[in-house]
Amino acid sequence: MIFPIVYNWVIIILRTCFTAIALNYLPVWLTLDYLSDLMYITDMIVILHTGYLDQGILIKDLARLRKRYLHSKHFLRDLASLLPTDFLYFAFGIETPLVRINRLLRMPRLNEALDRMETRTSYPNTFRISKLMIYIFVLIHWNACLYFSLSNYIGFGSDRWVYPNVTNPEFASMRRQYFYCFWFSAQIFTTVGDTPLPNKEEEYLFMITDLLIAVLVFASIVGNVGNVITSLRDRDNVFFPNHELVKAYLRSHHISKELRQRIDNWYQHLHINKKIMRENEILQQLPVHMRTEIAVSVxxxxxxxxxxxxxxxxxxxxxxxxxxxxxxxxxxxxxxxxxxxxxxxxxxxxxxxxxxxxxxxxxxxxxxxxxxxxxxxxxxxxxxxxxxxxxxxxxxxxxxxxxxxxxxxxxxxxxxxxxxxxxxxxxxxxxxxxxxxxxxxxxxAEGEAERVETKIQRLESNLEILQTKLARLMVELESSNRKMQARVEQLELEVAALETQPEGGDKGEGAQGREEGVGGEVEWEREEKKR
Structure with missing residues (x-):
């Protein structure tokens, strides 16, 4: 879809502003027009049969694909770009290609195609620069066409700013007209400043608009080129060890010149021959099965x-x-x-x-x-x-x-x-x-070592069992000690109680009390055993 969209974006404005080019090559333009329309229709058919992911599952059912596409805003935009506006030629004349302006609505498809190509190409940085240059070319091309149209409106050769008089044979050819306007527009957008000063209000407005756009273009170029350079530097840092850090370390520790030269030669060999030393780090973000497939193939x-x-x-x-x-x-x-x-x-x-x-x-x-x-x-x-x-x-x-x-x-x-x-x-x-x-x-010797190892494992297992039994016995001993200590304390309390009773007390009561004490002690022992 790149060719028909770029064709319409370049040729429609060209034929609208440069009428001589439009009329002299009219059969060629009409053929390319309807060829691009055919490619638009083909693209809609391809989209209609292109699957999509639903909760991670690729949907290929034609009925669901048709329903999804026909109910989307993309279908409405694609349909609007194919409306038969060419019938307006009968009203405005064949020299009015602006009736096909609706073909420019396919621009989102161009962006989508370029983004997919960028993810699939092996040289994404080069592709980004190329894409940026295409956008800048189209922008300068449109500005050149509008400059020529404005010059025609003001009058060719009326001042130094507009396009020279076309009656002059030197500026009469179609090729010269387009190249001059493109050069003039490129000078403005690159802020070279070597352009004639405007004289009329229309010229001033045109220049002000162009200079504002030029600022954005310049910022876009600097930003994109800066991103590409940063990506290249980051790629080198990932692919190869950081040479600058190593050189700083060698200088700080006063390493001999001979050893430093060997290290520099080693780094130079890596860079010149593209020897990648960090394969595992580069592929770390991929799933394990993909890393395995890559490693197997390599x-x-x-x-x-x-x-x-x-x-x-x-x-x-x-x-x-x-x-x-x-x-x-x-x-x-x-x-x-x-x-x-x-x-x-x-x-x-x-x-x-x-x-x-x-x-x-x-x-x-x-x-x-x-x-x-x-x-x-x-x-x-x-x-x-x-x-x-x-x-x-x-x-x-x-x-x-x-x-x-x-x-x-x-x-x-x-x-x-x-x-x-x-x-x-x-x-x-x-x-x-x-x-x-x-x-x-x-x-x-290996068999003997295995037998010895087996015996050691058996002894270790027996030792664990004995340690478990010993721990259980220690717990039981501690419990018995607590019980014995409780009984001794109880007896001491009873003895102290007997010693504090009056001497003239009833012996029968004392005997009864001792019987009750002994009975209470027996009952206490029974309760402890139950516990």
Whole structure:
């Protein structure tokens, strides 16, 4: 829908103001007019069959689509833009294209189409600048047409401000007329100021209006260009590490010039070759399943080249690709050294690396794209003679792009895939056996370690049971102590009461009181037992 809408916005005003252009190319204009009308009708049919979302569900039922469109304000606007106003040619003449002014009502469809294109294009910033230039061109074009029409109204060549006299052969051609008016209008909107001063009131009003519009145009250009520059800067900050912060840190700590130069070269390599170091941060806003699909399409072929991961189930590889971390090594930089503890494995995406001796000069082999190393060290296989330490020195020959997979990430993923874990460990043992790096007693030691671990788990379980029983006994003991203390206090009170009675009292009453005391004590003991 971009072509017919832009055509009507440009050509209708052009034919209205430049009558010579309208009459000389009339067959062409009529053909394009009715071709754009046909495209308008086609657009309405497409809209009628375009689904929409209702509570997240895509509606495709034609009856519902027709009802929704026919009862919307968009249909009324589209219908008004297709009213057959061309019949007014019979009343006003064929040289009056302004009767088709209702075709401009489709402008919202143009904005909608451009917005959709902006979200789908791979270069949104370039598209925004192009869209802004189209709008500015249409604005200058309309102003140029109105300037020519005003010059015709005032009189060509009547003063220096209007268009020169068309009787002059130099300014008589249609091409010269349009280009001159467009240049004059562009000068006003760009506030260059190299335009003749107006002489009449109409000219002053025209200039005042144009200057006010020019302020808005200038502000719009500055704002849009500023947004594009900001977006580019933000994109670079997301894609690449912040070089300015690193340089400030290096200067403040007086790092050697040689090391600073190496770091600058590393950053330059990233920017020139568009090496993205923050893939996970860039894709963090996407849902997990989309991140997985992207990672699978980008990194799964690389991960599948690793021997120990071949024949593994696809779901495991899909989990692992999310854990791959890109790394870039500079020329002469060591990826790993002999004797280092292996915490990750590496897969070469691009570049060459050399397996060198301890002197750093002698090269035993050269690894290139698709090769990998360090895969055994992250499996923690029992009986490995190297003890998960690096067995060679690996140095980057030039700039090398590698993917690293850490031992922690692999362990975390394999915890959910016990069968795959046993499969990988078995393949790792086979590789170590071929290399002669697996101790024969390794498997026995591994079995013994498992038995010891089982015994420890059993002892820990028994210990928990005993601790529970001990806690219960402690509670019962504390309850018994409280009961005993209560009984002692009761007896002390009774003894004190007997001691305070008069000596001449009735012995029968004393005996009866003792019987009642003893009976009360027995009754109290019964109540305590019930409790």
């Amino acid at each position: 990194h799964l072929p690389t991960l599948s080249k690793v021997t120990i991961f071949q024949s593994c189930e696809k779901s495991l590889l899909e989990e692992l690709v999310l854990k791959l971390t890109p790394q870039v090594f500079s020329p002469g930089e060591y990826v790993c050294k002999k004797g280092d503890v292996g915490h990750e494995m590496y897969i070469i995406k691009e570049g060459k690396l050399a397996v060198v001796a301890d002197d750093g000069v002698t090269e035993f082999a050269v690894l290139s794209e698709g090769n990998f190393f360090g895969e055994i060290s992250i499996l923690n296989i029992k009986g490995n003679k190297s003890g998960n330490r690096r067995t060679a020195n690996i140095r980057s020959i030039g700039y090398s792009d590698l993917f690293s997979l850490s031992k922690e990430d692999l362990t975390h993923v394999l915890a959910e895939f016990p069968a795959a874990k046993r499969h990988l460990e078995e393949k790792g043992r086979q590789i170590l056996t071929k290399m002669g790096m697996l101790e024969e007693s390794g498997e026995a």
